[in-house]
Amino acid sequence: MKSYRKELWFNxxxxxxxxxxxxxxxxxxxxxGIREGLVLxxxxxxxxxxxxxxxxxxxxxxxxxxLEKLAPHxxxxxxxxxxxxxxxxxxxxxxxxxxxxxxxxxxxxxxxxPWERIFYGEFDGRRKKRVLVKIIGE
Numbered sequence: 494m495k496s497y498r499k500e501l502w503f504n505x506x507x508x509x510x511x512x513x514x515x516x517x518x519x520x521x522x523x524x525x526g527i528r529e530g531l532v533l534x535x536x537x538x539x540x541x542x543x544x545x546x547x548x549x550x551x552x553x554x555x556x557x558x559x560l561e562k563l564a565p566h567x568x569x570x571x572x573x574x575x576x577x578x579x580x581x582x583x584x585x586x587x588x589x590x591x592x593x594x595x596x597x598x599x600x601x602x603x604x605x606x607p608w609e610r611i612f613y614g615e616f617d618g619r620r621k622k623r624v625l626v627k628i629i630g631e
Contacts, residue, residue: 497525497628500537505618508566509586511553514543514624515610518596519603521626528601530630535593537625540583540617542590548610560586560616583617590614598630 499521503512518534534543546552564585565571572581594611597604603611613624 494629494631495525495527497521497527499626501624501626502621503613503615503624504621505615508618509557509560510615510618511556512613513548513610514613518611518626522598522601522603522628525628527598527628527630530598530628532596532598532603533593533627534611535625536587536613536622538622540580540587541622542587542592542614542616543594543624544590544612544614545594545609546612547608560589563589580617586616598628
């Protein structure tokens with residue numbers, strides 16, 4: 494069995510942002526040479542997420558609005574975590590959107606359903622953060 498590991502780095506302009514990282518993951522898969530196996534992608538920061546969904550701007554807008562309703566950023570004083578910080582909402586948004594995804598690899602391709610893509614979700618942006626890509630298989 495082969496194993497491949499790579500870190501992808503992101504520095505978003507906005508506090509909340511969604512980035513389609515599918516092309517990056519496909520490049521990692523090509524580099525790995527693995528034809529059958531599994532890809533794990535996980536956010537290595539507790540105010541960021543990796544998730545699978547549709548690459549549609551209206552949906553991304555709806556996610557941002559929905560998450561802000563569930564865990565509003567302001568007033569920051571509403572959160573105990575925010576004594577000296579202002580990112581408690583980012584922790585909660587990450588909890589909702591998830592830490593990682595696992596995708597099957599079949600015949601050297603990501604084995605997706607229709608419309609599925611992999612996204613990096615940022616909830617406390619404007620600084621450098623990373624995603625781990627780990628691929629195992631044959």
